[in-house]
Amino acid sequence: MQKSAVEFFSKTCRVVLFWVVFVTPAFLSTLPVQAQNQRFESLEDSVFRLNNRLQFKESQALLLPVLQSDAFDSEEKYRACILLSYTYKRVQDYQSNLLFLAKARDFARQTPAKEKYLAYIMAQEALAHFDIHNYEKSDSLMTVLEKTDFRHIDLENKAKLVMQQGYLRYLDQQYDRAETTYDRAIGWLREASPCDLPMIYVKKMQLYDATRQPGPMLAAFAASRRYADSCGIIKYDIYAHEELLHIYQSHGDPAAVAISRRLDSLNKVYDQTANVAALHNQKEAMLLAESDQKLRSEQDRRQYLTLGLVLAGLLALALLAWGLLHYRRKRVLEKEYQQMERELAAYLAQQKNTPPPPAQPTAPASPSALALPDHDDLSDRQCEVLNLLAAGLSNREIADRLFVSENTVKYHIRNIYQILDIRDRKDLLVNFRR
Incomplete structure (x- = not known):
């Protein structure tokens, strides 16, 4: 009995383990998860248009979710960082511009086009350092790129880098070489990105x-x-x-007043400070919202996991209780069956050892009075059925006791009747009693 109980408990533990390892995760995987449908398509054109309309917040709102989502790969996140660096450069926030270029470098290293992307980032950093007058840093980056003949650098950025080299020659008062360098950059930029030509023409104004x-x-x-x-x-x-205002003021030209008024009106439209503040406020709000969403998702995941484990535990307990109940019922039935077998065996042995009663010549035997049937010709199963019949059990009860179907019991009974030449159950019981 102890061995059977151990085996049953082992089977129950295996069932519980299967439920926890396989069923519970499968259940949790069916929970609703918000899908990411937006893919990285035409963002560069959208960001360019938004930035030109001074809609920098809208531009950033398109790009930050790309960095926050696992639905986008490293190359797409690299491109999003580049576009964000453009956006911050437009509002002259070069600290954020360089920050997103650094982030772009991290994603670029995870892409197959690593060498190309890293060269492009270096070019953008050279342009940024140039804009904030960090000429030494800018020149060192351009020197590295020039040694590779500006390999992997597109014509637009090559023109901008060469323009910067022209400006450094202007600072060294090499005016003829500076103008020649500017004109070469203008030719490339007119072909690659005409909208960026104003930056070179302002350099030529100087x-x-x-x-x-x-x-x-x-x-x-x-x-x-x-x-x-x-x-x-x-x-x-x-x-x-x-630049024109600076030139007029340096010469004491009265036209500086009109240029100053025109510049004030342009700055009101542009409102650089407000744009920078709005971008940072929006970025912080989006990052905070993302953090809250991740926290809620983690809490929901833990709740569902806890629920799954509780359900698995309850199911395991229910299975264990049912198994123990079934096991106990089976043991009780086995004991009852063994007891009945012993009693029937003792009864049959007593009948065999008892001598037949003396003949009564005056009372001839009735045709229906048969001798106690000899069941040596019966199989073991037929003997079991015979003993249970003699005990007065119904067909249904015999089937339950022997763990067989009722039709199987009926089949054995028919064979028993045929072997013992007995008509029915009543005839059988009468012979047993005699």
Whole structure:
């Protein structure tokens, strides 16, 4: 009995283990999970249009979810970081610009095009350091790229890097070489990205002012404004007006007053400080919302897991209770059956050892009075059925006792009747009693 109980308990533990390891995770996997349907499509064009309309918050709102979602791969997150660096550069937040370039480098290292992307990031960092007048850092980065003949750098960024080299020559008062370098960069940029031409024309304004050429200086100013207006980039328009105001003020030109008023109106439209603050506020709000969402998701996951484990535990307890009940019932039935077998065996042995009663010549035997049937010709199963019949059990009860179907019991009874030449159950009981 102890061995059977141990085996049953072992089987029950295996059932519980199967439920916890396989059924519970399968149940949890069916829980609703919010799917990520948006893919990385045409974001570059959308961000460019939004930034040109000074809708920097909307631009950032498109890009930050890409970095926060696991649905996007490393290459898509690299591109999102680059676009975010563009957005912050447009509002002259170069600290954030360089921060997202650094993040882009982390994702770039996980992509197959690592070498190409890292070269592009280096070019963007050189441009950023140049804009904040960190010329030494910018020049060192450009030198590295120049040694590779600007390998992996597209024509647009190659033009911008060469423009910066021209400006460094301007600072060294190498004016002729600076103008030649500017013109080469203008040719490339006109082909690759005409909307960025204002930055070179403003550099030429400085050059022509330094060489006392007011006519070409104003022509460069007009060209810069023309490209800025045609592309709708107010930042470049402000850049050109700021440089012209500086030139007029350095010469004491009264036209500086009108340029100053025009610049004030442009700055009100642009409102750089408000844009930077709005971007950072939005970024913090989105990151906080993401953190809250992750916390809620983790809490929900733990609750579902706890529920699954509780259900698994309850099911295991129910199975264990049912198993123990079944085991006890089986043991009780086995004991009863063994006891009945012993009693029937004793009864049959007593009948065999008892001598037959003396013959009564005056009372001939009735045709229906048969001798006690000899069941040596019966099989073991037929003997079991015979003993249970003699005990007065019904067919259903015999079937339950022997763990067989009722039809099987009926089949054995028919064979018993045939072997013992007995008509029915009543005839059988009468012979046993005799």
